[in-house]
Amino acid sequence: xxxxxxxxxxxxxxxxSSGERALEIAKQAEKAWRETGIVxxxxxxxxxxKNVAAQVEVPVYAQHVDPMDAGARTxxxxxxxxxxxxxxxxxxxHSERQVGLHHISEVISLLRELxxxxxxxxxxxxxxxxxxxxxxxxxxxEPPELIGTGIPVSKARPDVIxxxxxxxxxxxxxxxxxxxxxxxSSEDVRAAIKLGSYGVLVASAVAKSPDPYRKIRELVEPxxxxxxx
Amino acid sequence: xxxxxxxxxxxxxxxxSSGERALEIAKQAEKAWRETGIVxxxxxxxxxxKNVAAQVEVPVYAQHVDPMDAGARTxxxxxxxxxxxxxxxxxxxHSERQVGLHHISEVISLLRELxxxxxxxxxxxxxxxxxxxxxxxxxxxEPPELIGTGIPVSKARPDVIxxxxxxxxxxxxxxxxxxxxxxxSSEDVRAAIKLGSYGVLVASAVAKSPDPYRKIRELVEPxxxxxxx
Amino acid sequence: xxxxxxxxxxxxxxxxSSGERALEIAKQAEKAWRETGIVxxxxxxxxxxKNVAAQVEVPVYAQHVDPMDAGARTxxxxxxxxxxxxxxxxxxxHSERQVGLHHISEVISLLRELxxxxxxxxxxxxxxxxxxxxxxxxxxxEPPELIGTGIPVSKARPDVIxxxxxxxxxxxxxxxxxxxxxxxSSEDVRAAIKLGSYGVLVASAVAKSPDPYRKIRELVEPxxxxxxx
Amino acid sequence: xxxxxxxxxxxxxxxxSSGERALEIAKQAEKAWRETGIVxxxxxxxxxxKNVAAQVEVPVYAQHVDPMDAGARTxxxxxxxxxxxxxxxxxxxHSERQVGLHHISEVISLLRELxxxxxxxxxxxxxxxxxxxxxxxxxxxEPPELIGTGIPVSKARPDVIxxxxxxxxxxxxxxxxxxxxxxxSSEDVRAAIKLGSYGVLVASAVAKSPDPYRKIRELVEPxxxxxxx
Numbered sequence: 001x002x003x004x005x006x007x008x009x010x011x012x013x014x015x016x017s018s019g020e021r022a023l024e025i026a027k028q029a030e031k032a033w034r035e036t037g038i039v040x041x042x043x044x045x046x047x048x049x050k051n052v053a054a055q056v057e058v059p060v061y062a063q064h065v066d067p068m069d070a071g072a073r074t075x076x077x078x079x080x081x082x083x084x085x086x087x088x089x090x091x092x093x094h095s096e097r098q099v100g101l102h103h104i105s106e107v108i109s110l111l112r113e114l115x116x117x118x119x120x121x122x123x124x125x126x127x128x129x130x131x132x133x134x135x136x137x138x139x140x141x142e143p144p145e146l147i148g149t150g151i152p153v154s155k156a157r158p159d160v161i162x163x164x165x166x167x168x169x170x171x172x173x174x175x176x177x178x179x180x181x182x183x184x185s186s187e188d189v190r191a192a193i194k195l196g197s198y199g200v201l202v203a204s205a206v207a208k209s210p211d212p213y214r215k216i217r218e219l220v221e222p223x224x225x226x227x228x229x
Numbered sequence: 230x231x232x233x234x235x236x237x238x239x240x241x242x243x244x245x246s247s248g249e250r251a252l253e254i255a256k257q258a259e260k261a262w263r264e265t266g267i268v269x270x271x272x273x274x275x276x277x278x279k280n281v282a283a284q285v286e287v288p289v290y291a292q293h294v295d296p297m298d299a300g301a302r303t304x305x306x307x308x309x310x311x312x313x314x315x316x317x318x319x320x321x322x323h324s325e326r327q328v329g330l331h332h333i334s335e336v337i338s339l340l341r342e343l344x345x346x347x348x349x350x351x352x353x354x355x356x357x358x359x360x361x362x363x364x365x366x367x368x369x370x371e372p373p374e375l376i377g378t379g380i381p382v383s384k385a386r387p388d389v390i391x392x393x394x395x396x397x398x399x400x401x402x403x404x405x406x407x408x409x410x411x412x413x414s415s416e417d418v419r420a421a422i423k424l425g426s427y428g429v430l431v432a433s434a435v436a437k438s439p440d441p442y443r444k445i446r447e448l449v450e451p452x453x454x455x456x457x458x
Numbered sequence: 459x460x461x462x463x464x465x466x467x468x469x470x471x472x473x474x475s476s477g478e479r480a481l482e483i484a485k486q487a488e489k490a491w492r493e494t495g496i497v498x499x500x501x502x503x504x505x506x507x508k509n510v511a512a513q514v515e516v517p518v519y520a521q522h523v524d525p526m527d528a529g530a531r532t533x534x535x536x537x538x539x540x541x542x543x544x545x546x547x548x549x550x551x552h553s554e555r556q557v558g559l560h561h562i563s564e565v566i567s568l569l570r571e572l573x574x575x576x577x578x579x580x581x582x583x584x585x586x587x588x589x590x591x592x593x594x595x596x597x598x599x600e601p602p603e604l605i606g607t608g609i610p611v612s613k614a615r616p617d618v619i620x621x622x623x624x625x626x627x628x629x630x631x632x633x634x635x636x637x638x639x640x641x642x643s644s645e646d647v648r649a650a651i652k653l654g655s656y657g658v659l660v661a662s663a664v665a666k667s668p669d670p671y672r673k674i675r676e677l678v679e680p681x682x683x684x685x686x687x
Numbered sequence: 688x689x690x691x692x693x694x695x696x697x698x699x700x701x702x703x704s705s706g707e708r709a710l711e712i713a714k715q716a717e718k719a720w721r722e723t724g725i726v727x728x729x730x731x732x733x734x735x736x737k738n739v740a741a742q743v744e745v746p747v748y749a750q751h752v753d754p755m756d757a758g759a760r761t762x763x764x765x766x767x768x769x770x771x772x773x774x775x776x777x778x779x780x781h782s783e784r785q786v787g788l789h790h791i792s793e794v795i796s797l798l799r800e801l802x803x804x805x806x807x808x809x810x811x812x813x814x815x816x817x818x819x820x821x822x823x824x825x826x827x828x829e830p831p832e833l834i835g836t837g838i839p840v841s842k843a844r845p846d847v848i849x850x851x852x853x854x855x856x857x858x859x860x861x862x863x864x865x866x867x868x869x870x871x872s873s874e875d876v877r878a879a880i881k882l883g884s885y886g887v888l889v890a891s892a893v894a895k896s897p898d899p900y901r902k903i904r905e906l907v908e909p910x911x912x913x914x915x916x
Contacts, residue, residue, distance in 0.1 A: 050738060098330070
């Protein structure tokens with residue numbers, strides 16, 4: 001399994017980051033990775049996943065998968081098809097696409113069998129701890145009230161990150177903690193790292209940026225600093 | 230908050246255990262409780278909940294509640310209405326009525342604020358551990374493949390109970406463990422207790438019994454033995 | 459099957475209209491019915507359904523039912539249990555509890571087999587026409603943007619009622635049309651009748667009224683006038 | 688808007704018809720279309736949709752779309768992204784991916800605004816009539832008990848097709864009727880046409896065929912015969 005990205009870029013279902021633009025952002029993530037050595041992942045819309053995965057070497061994640069094998073499953077997304085399309089993992093239970101507890105558990109198992117990574121989103125420290133018990137590769141804490149606001153969780157709610165980290169480590173120390181919601185600058189990322197985050201999950205900051213490459217470089221800079229230190 | 234029942238009797242949506250029969254079973258549970266001192270809870274259909282709760286002193290639980298306050302919520306079940314109807318708690322995430330992770334988390338909080346108990350069902354040790362992190366009062370482990378079979382989890386899959394107990398204790402030692410699925414005799418209950426269960430969750434064994442009182446007495450007998458010992 | 463109520467009072471999950479208060483409102487509806495001869499139905503919360511149905515002779519409806527028979531269905535509401543509790547029918551697909559097309563279709567059939575009435579809610583003329591094809595007893599048109607506003611659909615959006623009536627009659631002339639959303643006065647009811655509505659569906663106007671009896675009498679008055687005319 | 692395909696080939700989430708194989712089948716459909724003039728549509732998995740749509744001239748449909756615009760909608764499929772990927776339309780409410788009545792209604796409107804076709808699936812004549820009132824371009828009747836059986840609806844349940852056609856025409860004569868479930872041979876297609884179907888919806892017969900081109904040619908042959916006659 002590939003290393004979990006330090007910077008995971010969710011392109012959501014934005015028009016601005018779909019189609020050719022999804023590929024372009026992924027290419028720029030790849031360039032930043034080559035320059036810095038920091039693993040950067042891209043989470044394109046499922047429509048773009050295959051095309052993006054075919055053309056970049058950075059990890060490409062799905063935004064959602066369903067707990068099932070391939071087969072007569074019209075309109076569903078079995079993890080194995082995501083694997084065959086070149087993905088390295090999947091986000092699970094994003095606040096915009098919440099699923100049942102059993103769904104999360106099943107999907108983590110299916111992804112692991114396929115050697116794909118699982119990043120499960122949770123809105124609170126308690127739910128982050130809960131999903132950690134399901135043994136995913138990473139948990140992304142995203143207080144929903146901050147998603148898309150530009151108010152960085154790492155500065156507005158440092159307690160949430162600290163509590164989550166403590167709760168997650170208690171339950172399962174093998175799980176990496178990503179922190180999301182409102183992260184838009186290197187300063188936000190630095191604050192997240194200082195609080196103990198393994199990495200960050202971002203969306204509009206990159207997806208809607210007029211200069212995604214520059215924004216990506218800015219956001220990975222704090223990880224580069226750590227490596228150097 | 231009341232003590233979690235050692236024997237929790239789910240009447241499901243069986244015709245055989247609804248209406249007058251729900252009340253009758255609850256009365257017999259009450260009688261068995263008075264005689265033995267072992268706390269026995271009844272989980273009638275929501276239609277019968279109020280009538281049953283008004284007429285017995287044993288704890289009465291809802292089968293499902295929704296994560297919301299009272300209000301313009303046609304067709305939903307806010308915990309506060311269940312409280313006003315006299316309930317002592319609610320089952321959450323039964324395998325026949327699965328809900329999202331966030332639903333579980335919200336409902337546990339709402340129930341606690343109302344001084345109502347929460348018993349969260351989980352089909353696997355891993356999911357039992359996950360829901361334990363949400364700090365419910367109890368977790369009920371029920372392997373779905375055994376529900377309604379009459380094959381007792383405590384004898385067919387002792388490993389599931391042992392693994393669940395270990396996983397739950399690791400995450401949250403304050404959570405009581407109930408064990409369900411296929412429990413129909415005092416022997417099954419004894420096996421469950423020996424493996425470390427706090428109590429048992431049963432359904433058809435009592436709900437469809439020709440002599441519910443006798444079946445209840447049989448099922449609580451192992452708890453009486455412990456108390457005596 | 460009983461006649462569809464001209465005035466159907468949805469008590470939702472309001473605290474103000476649950477428990478003893480649900481019964482009180484139903485009693486007042488019964489009184490108004492005895493005085494006027496206009497059929498008035500009450501839709502209490504499922505927790506109160508049985509108690510209310512046992513004590514009044516006006517039709518009592520459920521707010522929601524599930525497409526299934528009685529059985530091992532923890533947390534679900536089979537129509538047959540609603541029938542055994544004394545209900546005369548059920549609302550289906552209320553905007554606060556939307557369900558799938560197949561759910562609607564199955565529930566209408568199950569209710570009919572049990573000699574229970576079905577009132578299916580729809581937010582637009584087109585969806586009202588669609589559900590009419592499933593052959594329910596009545597369709598209630600409720601533009602969601604007006605629900606709970608006190609702005610009466612019959613005055614703010616007469617076109618919606620007219621279009622719905624036309625669409626419904628085209629598809630299935632046997633279906634009664636109720637009109638809901640924002641109905642709070644006899645004037646609103648009169649406007650609804652003038653536009654061709656069979657009856658009205660109300661909620662907070664009665665459920666939260668300081669004097670439900672008086673409000674009910676006001677709302678049925680236009681139907682009395684028609685009968686006299 | 689493009690003409691609704693006479694033969695619509697659902698590739699579901701089969702491994703056998705995903706990736707390169709999806710493209711191959713689409714190419715063979717295109718070849719058969721060029722040779723016969725009969726419009727043939729392909730419904731690849733969403734992962735393959737873009738790649739397939741970019742490389743063939745026959746209509747390509749999505750298997751499912753969500754009722755929403757592009758935006759912060761992680762894990763969802765807005766119709767506009769499907770349009771930008773080159774699709775001509777979408778299946779809605781397939782029996783393997785059922786959705787709410789309001790979902791169907793909203794999606795039909797969104798697709799129409801984008802000049803995309805809508806093919807709504809329904810399991811019974813009554814539900815087919817219901818969705819016809821929502822004014823889709825086509826309705827596909829698929830008795831779920833026959834899906835994937837190889838028992839052709841057109842021969843096993845001709846009454847279902849006849850009843851559906853009658854019900855649909857009554858409600859909305861502009862809607863094309865496709866018939867699905869168990870269609871595997873030209874004989875089945877011929878029976879469907881004779882009963883009044885506009886076209887057919889197939890899946891495994893083509894998707895799992897050792898020789899998809901030959902199977903496609905066989906299935907369109909009855910439409911060619913009509914054209915000639």
